[in-house]
Amino acid sequence: MTTTLPFFVYGTLRPGEPNHDLFLRARTRSEERARLHDAVLYDGPGYPYAVEDPGSVIVGDLVTARPESYPQLLRELDRLEDYTPGDPRNLYERVAREVTRDADGTAVRAWVYLAAPSVTAALRAHGKLIEGGDWLDRR
Template structure:
């Protein structure tokens, strides 16, 4: 049986892993079976420091891509993305937590996907003093 924290779900990417951004080619090229637009509802996107962060909250929306890994690449991709996001299950020093959330496809259907959200202490700091990216799209921040 697969542990819940590693079940094979697609990934919702909203920042540096999106097509055209620096980490897309480094981590995703050749390892995906599909990439399609998606959106995470009831979430807010913040700019850094250093990286984009999603914080859950009513009324917001974050735009990104829903990425489905090739089956043979899934396990290694999951481990690589956890390392990239400096996520270790249960570690209080995490900047992000990986959680399963429903992501809405362009056709309006929802699918469960892994999302890296700001860890609780980071989320609290962002809510009080973070720079929100209006419209929830990292690609429009410039």
């Protein structure tokens, strides 16, 4: 069984971005600004990738799903992020990480979709870093 955790979203699932309404509208109990430490963002083909990087910070949102929506939402987000447990072809890996709420500085354990190892290697070699770690500021 999968642990029920909130999600840390940093790209197209953030409020105002295209996948927010498609996947999260009316399915969340709360959404609040948060930060993921020790990670950077790389620009992808219309969406970002988070990659572990000590000392860096990503800006995003901590999303807590409504309990009745959680199982289906988890399946849909795994599909959206092209994540299947144990599949070497994954674009992302869903991992539990500590994120920090902007409002009060408390740490919360949350699911984060990080770039899979093969994607990470390619991004580190040839990717375009999103300076400042905020997908919304990339333009």
